[in-house]
Amino acid sequence: MKLEPGVAVPLTAPQSQLYEVGGSLTLKALFGLNKYLDIGPSVTLLQLPAEAELTQPGVAWTFGGGVRLKRPHDAPGGSEGSFAISPWAEADALYVRTGVLNRPGFAVAAGLSLPIGETRMFWAGPFVRYLHIIQRHRAGYDNHDAKLLSVGVSLEIGPGREREPIAAAEVRTITQETISCPDRDKDGVPDNVDRCPNVAGPMESWGCPEYKKVVIKRDKLELKEKLYFAWNQATLEEASFPVLDEVAQALKDNPDFRVQIEGHTDSSGAEDHNQTLSEKRAETVLDYLVAHGVAKERLVSKGFSSSVPLDTNNTVTGRENNRRVEFVVNFNILNDGSTK
CATH class of the missing domain: 2.40.160.20 (Porin)
Known part of the structure; x- marks a missing residue:
């Protein structure tokens, strides 16, 4: 029209x-x-x-x-x-x-x-x-x-631009060489392919359990639901607890994971305030996970203010997408069947 x-x-x-x-x-x-x-x-x-x-x-x-x-x-x-x-x-x-x-x-x-x-x-x-x-x-x-x-x-x-298609899940062929590798959790996914070698999971999720609110990606834990904080504060709202409980469970299931918890804000407000807020929110999430059984030495928190936006800061929806907490994962896959 x-x-x-x-x-x-x-x-x-x-x-x-x-x-x-x-x-x-x-x-x-x-x-x-x-x-x-x-x-x-x-x-x-x-x-x-x-x-x-x-x-x-x-x-x-x-x-x-x-x-x-x-x-x-x-x-x-x-x-x-x-x-x-x-x-x-x-x-x-x-x-x-x-x-x-x-x-x-x-x-x-x-x-x-x-x-x-x-x-x-x-x-x-x-x-x-x-x-x-x-x-x-x-x-x-x-x-x-x-x-x-x-x-x-x-x-x-009008209808707008067609969105970029979501890339199909990467499929890795398991050769005879990978089949001969150790499989600590006995889930049929060799340890040199398995992203969660200590807990069983299907090949479709790279050997990781299929959690309801968390997806284990190659480099991060991706949340299916947002985390909610009190407005302009670092206080978690109760709606965030079920998601973080599952994050804690995923980390306890996978002791090899080392996670950097990253806080991000939109560009509204003063930069020094946004930096402090992003740091405090990341620290709040870290404290929650520690309180629910995740070893503190496996976690680190960092605030990025508005320096790493996912979306435009010119719209309400874009600013909401930019206000987030991310879990960046570092882990080692061991081929000899030993544990850390």
Whole structure:
């Protein structure tokens, strides 16, 4: 859907002699035939104030449809900036109603659209539209075609850019060499492949147990649920306890894991305050895990303030994603079956 408010200017007589600069509003529904070409209906209202007090304002309605040629909205480039600009051009065939007259017409337009936000659902930018109303010969009427120009801002909402597909889980073929390696936990996953060699788990999760709220990745523990703190404080809320209880269990199941607990904030507020807050939140999580049976020497905490964002800090959702605690894992896989 596209909405185009603008300023309308009559270009030729008699309209330019009878009317002043007015306004226009165009609404279009566009359906993509492919990445470059859209089609759809449109409706436009123009109103021009009269120069003389006794003259009625000039009002025109147009109905029709046409095509738009554009640079694809999912073209490579940043979500903001010149590389994401989408130039476009349109042409419409129109039925025009002015007063008691029904007339044919056409319009051509061009503009630039820039995305608002990373999803590219919202676009905005300048446009210029030329409207030509064809006047067939009628006795008692001025038989010149009417020509008007509209300039304004085009506002568009659409489905947005397709998200990057989630990479398929990495699959490692177990060769005869890996099969001959030790398998401490007897789960069928050799120790030189098993990320959790001390506790049984399926090959699909690299030999680690399948926890409900925690996923063991190659380099970190990934939480399926967020941790919640009191607003602008380092106090954990009760909603975080079940997640951290499972983190503690995962660490107790895997004594080879050494974890760095990292606190991150968004960019709101002063940098020194954000640094202190991120450090204290990471320390709070460390203290919780120690209190629930994880050896303190296996843990270290660090605050990063807003220096490592996951998302934009320009939206509410982006800032929420950036406020987080991460668990970075270091561990050794032993091939000789010995334990630390």
